[in-house]
Amino acid sequence: MSDQPNPPANGGAMPATGPVVLNLQFTKDLSFEVPGAPEIYLSLREAPRIDIALDVQARRLQEGQETYEISLQIRADAKTNEGATAFIAELVYCGIFTLNGVPREMLEPLLLVECPRLLFPFARNILADVTRDGGFPPVLLAPIDFVQLWQSRRGQGADAPVANA
Numbered sequence: 001m002s003d004q005p006n007p008p009a010n011g012g013a014m015p016a017t018g019p020v021v022l023n024l025q026f027t028k029d030l031s032f033e034v035p036g037a038p039e040i041y042l043s044l045r046e047a048p049r050i051d052i053a054l055d056v057q058a059r060r061l062q063e064g065q066e067t068y069e070i071s072l073q074i075r076a077d078a079k080t081n082e083g084a085t086a087f088i089a090e091l092v093y094c095g096i097f098t099l100n101g102v103p104r105e106m107l108e109p110l111l112l113v114e115c116p117r118l119l120f121p122f123a124r125n126i127l128a129d130v131t132r133d134g135g136f137p138p139v140l141l142a143p144i145d146f147v148q149l150w151q152s153r154r155g156q157g158a159d160a161p162v163a164n165a
Contacts, residue, residue: 020110021098022118028071029092032130035085047137048078048086054144058111066099070115072123076131076139089131089139093123112153113146120144 034040057071072093078086097115099107120143128138 019100019102020114020118021100022115023067023096023098025093025095025119025122027091027126028094029090030126030130031088031090032134033088034134035088040080040084040086041135043084044080044086046081048080050139051077051079052139052141053077054149056112056116056146056149058115061096066102068097068099068111068115070095070097070111070119072116072119074123074127074141076127078131078136078139087131087134087136089127089134091123091127091130093119093126095119109150112150116144117146120146 053073053075055073057073059069059071061067061069072091074089074091074093076087076089078088080086095115095118097111099110102110120141124141128140132138
């Protein structure tokens with residue numbers, strides 16, 4: 001018996017990678033503010049109303065390479081029924097993705113739909129943790145329809161080219 005592992009069935013070559021590779025993910029920016037502290041904690045009688053703004057940005061990291069930074073930007077503004085700001089949370093959560101052999105017409109949907117879909121659960125957890133740790137009920141974002149977000153953005157005729165592709 002040999003201590004050597006069995007060679008791969010494909011003749012020793014490394015396994016092929018898929019068309020989308022998530023190389024790295026990270027928190028690029030995180031801000032949590034409670035402008036009315038500590039009084040807001042004493043006067044808050046019910047969970048604040050929370051408005052969520054979400055955006056996705058994509059940019060090529062180096063010309064001639066298929067590596068992109070995808071930024072999932074989330075802002076949560078919480079207000080009391082009286083209109084006072086309870087808290088403001090801002091998160092920019094990013095991933096570095098490599099696209100392998102992706103046809104040009106599939107580039108934008110991959111960058112603005114599939115890549116943020118992979119990042120979203122992690123960003124959702126960070127936002128929930130920071131709001132809970134800030135003394136408020138956790139903000140639990142509902143699943144995001146990135147296809148609809150992308151389609152509505154295309155319908156608006158975004159001024160800047162997305163993904164620099």
